[in-house]
Amino acid sequence: MHRRFLVPGALAAASVLLAIPASAAGASPGAPGIGDPYYPAYGNGGYDVSHYDLRLTYRPETDELAGTATILARTTEDLSSFDLDFLLDVAEVRVNGATAAFASSGEHELVVTPKVPLAKGTPLTVVVRYSGVPSTKSAYGFSTWHRTPDGAVAADEPESAWWWFPSNDHPLDKATYDVSVAVPDGTQAISNGTLQSTTSRLGWTRWTWRQNKPQATYLATLALGRFDISTGTSEGGVPVVNAYSRNLGDNEGAARASVERTGEIVDWLSGVFGPYPFASAGGYVPNTTTGFALETQSRVYYSPRQFANGSNTSVVVHELAHQWYGDSVSVKGWKDIWLNEGFARYAQWLWSEHEGEGTAQELADYVYASHPADDAFWTVKPGDPGADRQFDIAVYDRGALAVQALRNEIGDEAFFAVLKGWPASHAYGNADIADFRAYAEQVSGKSLGALFDTWLFQPAKPAGPAARSGLTARATVVQPRSWKKIAATNGVHEH
Structure with a gap:
């Protein structure tokens, strides 16, 4: 062992090192x-990130949101600084207890510089104190914070977190959540997961929610306003929490008649996709002017406009199917959106079959026949549609055709084994289309490269033997009875 003696100045320098x-x-x-x-x-x-703890206060009359976010994470490389995705006004940032420098950058970046660099593998506790009026903030020319007559809603895809909490905003970085929100008495705060407690003091009520399974940031939601809340348990034992704005007007009855069937539909989907993956289910219908619905994890967001023409369980099926395909198993990248939307749409086709309103094959035949070969519909590749076509109708309908083609190719026994086994094999994680193809080939024992290429990646209408689909090419195909209800959900993600 060698000893080295340092003079005081050198000792101080060594301490810094x-x-x-x-x-x-x-x-x-x-x-x-x-x-x-x-x-x-x-x-x-x-x-x-492994966990977000959000402790917030909200004033509905002024849309003022204030809070403290505590983010638990671990570094994956040596860092001199790191970014969070966020828009509100930051007062203080601490990293592992020490104050950190911070600055805004670009459209939505919060750059945090800790006092000392961070080695790879370092556990992080990042505390961000912030406030602001979310409805005054925008990025890239839009906002995902939706004001209502009695509050606001945070729900959108592929982003919504920036307006209410700092995050690593991409499905690849999933985390658990505790969301605690103080609102004036008489106002409710709805979020994901299970309600842990409500406590009232000095005119304010604090609502505390917990999501104990990994959740992508865009699937975190917050609804603030005056709601009627219904609770129950599905026949299969899943707790259900639904909430409805008290001023839905003419849409209220149809909304309740649809969303109150959540427990029944969750149980039915469990027979198709396997056990429900979360501790609770449900949905909420706020008084917004938006037109879309969103699979916010365990607490689905529905626009009142989804029920403007009467009840529609098909949209409920679509969003609840995402709890398996999209929420529990999330995409690795946004190009893999077919794994979400193709299967949620196909769940609607299976529900139609269940309800006796048209089989999945009849719906596939109808969609296939409805789009001639020169229709731009066929130029969109569901397996990689591009950011500007991510929610194109072809991702849904041609995406569902691809699922039906898979069913016809491998047979019902293997197909339904794939539908049920896939969410279990990648539960609470991320996957891409290549992962799904490999799993389907493993279960079926068949090579599926040509089928996946034809239906997901070629910008043309599949035809002849190459289609390998079992779809009819008849010029006239009868429209299934369920089609109007299914087509009414075509705009669920247009926002």
């Missing part, structure tokens, strides 16, 4: 994006 882990000496800033080519600035590099 010791404060910086040797492995972090060459630390660099974390990337401002997670690497998704569709949305290069979304998400961030250099760390992985």
Whole structure:
């Protein structure tokens, strides 16, 4: 063992060096994006979040939101600084207890610089104190914070978190959540998961919700306003929490007649996709002017306009199917959106079959016959539609055709084994289309490369033997009875 003696000045310098882990000496800033080519600035590099603890206060009359976010994470590389995706006004940031410098950058980046660089593998506790009026904030020319007559709603895809909490905003970085919101007495705060408590003091009520399973940031939701809340348990034992704005007007009856069937539909879907993956289910219908619905995890968001023409359980089926396909198993990248939308649409076809309003094959035949070969519908590739066509109708309908083609190719026994086994094999994680193809080939024992290429990646209408689909090419196909209800959900993600 060698001893080295240092004079006081050298000792002080050595102490400074010791404060910086040797492995972090060459630390660099974390990337401002997670690497998704569709949305290069979304998400961030250099760390992985495990939990968000959000303690908020909201004033409905002024739309003022204030809070403290505590983010538990771990570095995945040596970091001199890192980004969070966020828009509101930040007062203070602490990293592992020490104050950190911070600055806004670009459209929606909060750049955090800790006092000392962070070595790879370092546990992080990041505390952000913030406030602001979310409805006054925008990025890229839009907002996903939806004001209502008695409050507001945070719900949108592929982004909504920036307006209410700092995050690593991409499905690749899923985390658990505790969301606690104080609102004036008489106002409710609805979020994901299970309601842990409500406590009232001095004119304010605090609502505390917990999501104990990993959740993508865009699937986190917050609804603030005056709601009627219904609770129950499905026949299969799943707790159900639904909420309805008290001023839905003419849409109220149809909304309740649809969403109150959540427990029944969850149980039915469990027979198709396997056990329900979360601790609770449900939905909420706020008094918004938006037209879309969204599969916000365990607490689906529905626009009142979804029920303007009467009850529609098909949209409920679509969004609840996402709890397996999209929420429990999330995409690795946004180009893999078919894994969400193709299967949620196909669940509607299976529900039609269940209700005796048209089989999945009849619906597939109808869609196939409805679009001639020169229709632009066929130029969209569901397996990689591009950011500007991510929610194109072809991703839904041609996406569902691809699912039916798979069913016809491998047979019902293997097909339904795939539908049920896939969510279990990747539960609470992420996957891409290549992963799904490999799983389907493993279960079926068949090579499926040509089928996946034909239906998901070729910008043309599948025809002849290459289609391998079992679809009819008849010029006239009868429209199934369920079609209007299914087509009424075509705009669920147009926002």
